[in-house]
Amino acid sequence: MNTQTLEQMKQLRLHGMIRAFSSSLSPQSVDYTNDELIAYLIQSEWDDRQNRKVERLTKTARFRYSAVMENIDYTHDRNIDRNQIQRFATCDFITQKDNILITGSTGAGKSYMASAIGHQACSLGFKTMYFNTSKLFTMLKTSKADGSYLKQVNKIEKQDLLILDDFGLKGLDNINIQLHKGYGSKRLDNACKRALDADAATYRHIKNILKNNLDKSSLFYQDLEEDKAHIPKHENIRGASYYK
Incomplete structure (x- = not known):
């Protein structure tokens, strides 16, 4: 039985x-x-x-880091308000429809903190999505070309929490203005699609695709050997290897 x-x-x-x-x-x-x-x-x-x-x-949500609130570093030199962060853990800002803006120098741990808050929101049952801002705007631009724009927007609108990482790192109109003038709409759309397929939808990568005519070729974008990224000299809790 x-x-x-x-x-x-x-x-x-x-x-x-x-x-x-x-x-x-x-x-x-x-x-x-x-x-x-x-x-x-x-x-x-x-x-x-x-x-x-x-x-x-x-x-x-597709977070950048597997982060939790308990692992945020509150050492004195970081000057982080522990009490304020713990208030964020309740996620009342979501139900109250408030926004959180996390600022600081590169490598200060902003993305980790945002990921930790996002994980906390998920644990409380809130629907969350995490985006690199430049990739999000590139994806939305590409979706206009393939007819999926409304579907993507509706998906984002259904979320309780939207996390935009690296917001303002690049001008929002860089791709539209600079590359559109130089290469035209059709080539730019093709380059954006190729960059998204390669999970490399940034201004630098898209410009590189156009510059090397990879939007016209059948070669994979990953085959293009790029210059190594410059490693900034400053305190970075992620370490220099992050930029390689």
């Missing part, structure tokens, strides 16, 4: 309940009363569904 019960639970996709019921059949298990067993099974199923929901939200 227990085997049949487990099989029915499996068909109903009650994964948490299956694990709890299986453990209750073990000789080392606690001797539950009927009420205790029912509560144990329901709680196990609830916890399992909540954990899978958080995993799904986190995967969909």
